[in-house]
Amino acid sequence: MTDSSATNERLAELLAEEAAMGPGRHESSEIEELMSTNTEMARDEFMRVASLVQVGFLLGDQRGVERMPDELRAKLEQQAQDFFAQGAAAGNDSARDDAGSVRDIQSARRAREATATSKSRWLNAGMTGWYLAAALALAFFVVRGGPEPGSPAAPAEQRATLMAQADAIVAPWTASAAAEGYEDVTGDVVWSDERQAGYMRLSGLVANEPATTQYQLWIVDPDRDVRPVDGGVFDVPAGTREVIIPIDSKLEVNGPAAFAITLEKPGGVVVSDGPLLVVAPVAG
Amino acid sequence: MITASQPVGEARHPRPKRRLTSASSKPNLSDEQPILERVASGDQAAVGDFLSRYGDLVWSLARRYLGNHMEAEDAVQEIFIEIWNNAGRYDRNVASEVAFISTITRRRLIDRLRQFNRRPGMESIDEQVGASQPAVPTTLDDDAEVAQVERVLSDMDPKHREILSMSLYEGYSHSEIAETLEMPLGTVKTRVRRGLMHVREQLKLAEELDNPAEGTTG
Numbered sequence: 001m002t003d004s005s006a007t008n009e010r011l012a013e014l015l016a017e018e019a020a021m022g023p024g025r026h027e028s029s030e031i032e033e034l035m036s037t038n039t040e041m042a043r044d045e046f047m048r049v050a051s052l053v054q055v056g057f058l059l060g061d062q063r064g065v066e067r068m069p070d071e072l073r074a075k076l077e078q079q080a081q082d083f084f085a086q087g088a089a090a091g092n093d094s095a096r097d098d099a100g101s102v103r104d105i106q107s108a109r110r111a112r113e114a115t116a117t118s119k120s121r122w123l124n125a126g127m128t129g130w131y132l133a134a135a136l137a138l139a140f141f142v143v144r145g146g147p148e149p150g151s152p153a154a155p156a157e158q159r160a161t162l163m164a165q166a167d168a169i170v171a172p173w174t175a176s177a178a179a180e181g182y183e184d185v186t187g188d189v190v191w192s193d194e195r196q197a198g199y200m201r202l203s204g205l206v207a208n209e210p211a212t213t214q215y216q217l218w219i220v221d222p223d224r225d226v227r228p229v230d231g232g233v234f235d236v237p238a239g240t241r242e243v244i245i246p247i248d249s250k251l252e253v254n255g256p257a258a259f260a261i262t263l264e265k266p267g268g269v270v271v272s273d274g275p276l277l278v279v280a281p282v283a284g
Numbered sequence: 285m286i287t288a289s290q291p292v293g294e295a296r297h298p299r300p301k302r303r304l305t306s307a308s309s310k311p312n313l314s315d316e317q318p319i320l321e322r323v324a325s326g327d328q329a330a331v332g333d334f335l336s337r338y339g340d341l342v343w344s345l346a347r348r349y350l351g352n353h354m355e356a357e358d359a360v361q362e363i364f365i366e367i368w369n370n371a372g373r374y375d376r377n378v379a380s381e382v383a384f385i386s387t388i389t390r391r392r393l394i395d396r397l398r399q400f401n402r403r404p405g406m407e408s409i410d411e412q413v414g415a416s417q418p419a420v421p422t423t424l425d426d427d428a429e430v431a432q433v434e435r436v437l438s439d440m441d442p443k444h445r446e447i448l449s450m451s452l453y454e455g456y457s458h459s460e461i462a463e464t465l466e467m468p469l470g471t472v473k474t475r476v477r478r479g480l481m482h483v484r485e486q487l488k489l490a491e492e493l494d495n496p497a498e499g500t501t502g
Contacts, residue, residue: 016477020451021458022394044387048379049484050452051386055424057453058344058431065422070342072357073335079332083368163358165363170358170396170400186354203354283398 007034011041019050066266079160111194155244159199165192171259171280178275182204189280191247198247200234200259205278207238208263215277216268219249220258228260229253233268257282301309318381334367334488338381341424342389347394349455363392367419397455399446436486440479447472 011034012025023031058065162168172188184204191198199214200217208215217231229251236243260279262272319337322330342363346356366388374384416435424430437445447465450456451472458476 001428012481013477016480017473019390019480020476022391022398046392046484048383048387048482049487051390052383052429052433052487053437053448053480053483054345054349055341055382055386055388055430056437057424058341058348059424059430059434060437062460063455065340065424066344066347068339068360070334071359072343072360073339075361076335076339077331079365080440081328083365084326084328084331121344160358160361160365163362164369166377173293 007037008040010034012046015041015043015046019046024173033247034189052173073156075160078157082161088266090179094242129147155199155246158246159190159201159244162195162197162199163190167194169256169282171282173278173280176260176279179277182277185278187242190249191253191256191259193254196249196252198249200247201242202236202245202247203242204262205236205243207236207240210235212266213263214266214268216262216264216272217245218260218262218272219247219253219256219261221256223255224251224253224270230268233264233266306502315354318374318376320367320371320374320381320384321376323368324374333408335364336364337423338385341382342385345386345389346393348453351396351455359396362396363389366392380427380429382424382430393455417486432487433483438484440482444475444479451476452480 011031014031014034018027018031031043035041096135163170166231169191170188170193173185174184175185182205186203187199187201205215214233216233218228219231220228229249232248234243234245260276261278262274262276264272319330319334323334343356343360346359346363347353350356350359367385367443370388374381379387404494437448440448447461450461450464451458456464458469458472462472
């Protein structure tokens, strides 16, 4: 086997793996290196084939192609309308071309993954003997299950729009080992450093009694401070299946390593003894 | 309560006889303007047409890959915003609309599955019972490339096809497939890789047969 054919074979192997599992950090560097000497294979070629295979399996699946829920379609139509209205307001196509391309989103994600590794170490250490201190006055907000009158869009729509930001991160909630009874909590946090905005989506978090307790969000940003940033207090009304809560961090947060929720007295606390109920570590 | 979705296997993939279409992998060169070009030009009506033609496809891919209704909803919203963002980049001479859309979809689904670090193909009983929508007719296999891929898959060794399906269609990691099928990890990786390479070669071959003078360029 010649050097060239061995290189091609290795490149094909890596590209096939990337198409199946997504890009790995080490493999990505090797792919880039091999591609610099190989002009026969396009980076996207295997991904395109894998995508067509995915479609092929769908069409061969006895369950068939499933109809999209009407509510989702309505949301997509609204989002498209908003999207193109923004593009028209910007007066050019450059925002569309540049703002959210696949490549931009992925490179932003890779950058986040690279920095998150060191942060996750901090997080693991920080979670032991949890001590929370708010670095600024608490932000207060209460979610009452719907948008405020006159607000431009419901939290769910605003959250979906934020997710389209190139730098948006999505971190799923996981139950903390420190507290029992929160294993069924699901949902995630969406956060954008660029927009300094985020949303928590929570299902299965038991309703609190606002007269005696409130939930409090904490944002772990070790680059800023060893103490987490207070993300505000919120209520979960009884009978609510899912709540979407805007994050109102009063401090600038960049590259958060995790988000965590505690249950506190009404109005929240500056220093919390915990325990953490659920945690959303940012992938890294 | 969490329960596994039905296992992947031969029962899932009996290949129905399909009418033969041209085996060309040539992109869309028909006179009809691709919907994405209309979307990119700001034709508002094109959004509705686009959702009608491809909405169910993207939704179904997300549902089957992520195995969770709520996550699929989020993923689909992300995917469509990305499609709107990239509509201007679509070139009908390079790829069909289905290939363009499904590639964006696939990248986003992989990202999402990795972010959530969850096992695919798992969903609650209420989701399986209540959230599934009825199957709808589709004209997607009119796409020559898709039809060709379906033929290649139907001719594939069922055991190899099962592994490819678990990996590419249902989002299982190589280790999860190895564990589920009680098979060495190396074998799984090799079969996925070879399966993909085989489909790629067959698509190239079909293109060359269809356009002998053009070779494999373009």
